[in-house]
Amino acid sequence: MYDQQNIFAKILRGEIPCDKIYEDQYALAFNDINPQAPVHTLIIPKGEYISMDDFTEGAPDELLIGFFRAVGETARQLGLEKDGYRLIANIGTNAHQDVPHLHFHILSGKKLGPMLSR
Numbered sequence: 235m236y237d238q239q240n241i242f243a244k245i246l247r248g249e250i251p252c253d254k255i256y257e258d259q260y261a262l263a264f265n266d267i268n269p270q271a272p273v274h275t276l277i278i279p280k281g282e283y284i285s286m287d288d289f290t291e292g293a294p295d296e297l298l299i300g301f302f303r304a305v306g307e308t309a310r311q312l313g314l315e316k317d318g319y320r321l322i323a324n325i326g327t328n329a330h331q332d333v334p335h336l337h338f339h340i341l342s343g344k345k346l347g348p349m350l351s352r
């Protein structure tokens with residue numbers, strides 16, 4: 235069940251502010267409030283999706299395509315094409331997803347080290 239009171243739902247509705255990087259009809263990208271790297275931007279689809287599995291199962295093709303185009307556009311707007319970046323989507327309990335609205339972290343601005351801490 236999607237929680238309409240989650241913090242990203244409130245950001246999408248404009249009820250709380252965000253440091254916006256990019257927005258179109260499919261997605262909103264904004265800087266993480268607690269950055270873990272010099273560049274730490276979040277991107278969320280405009281729709282009530284918690285996880286990658288419910289997004290890909292339930293979203294219309296136009297939104298799926300539009301969202302992933304917006305991820306690339308955000309990376310370009312951040313100027314990350316040359317030096318690269320990492321995308322992370324934490325889904326569910328094992329991945330410690332804190333906010334139950336699907337989001338990708340876009341991390342860059344330094345060498346990010348190993349993919350997982352051990």
Ligand code: AMP
Pocket residue numbers: 241252265266267268269276323324330331332333334
């Ligand atoms: P996750 O653990 O993958 O669910 O990540 C949730 C992320 O949302 C964390 O990196 C938080 O710092 C970030 N976050 C929480 N509240 C806000 C907010 N109001 N604006 C921007 N980022 C937020």
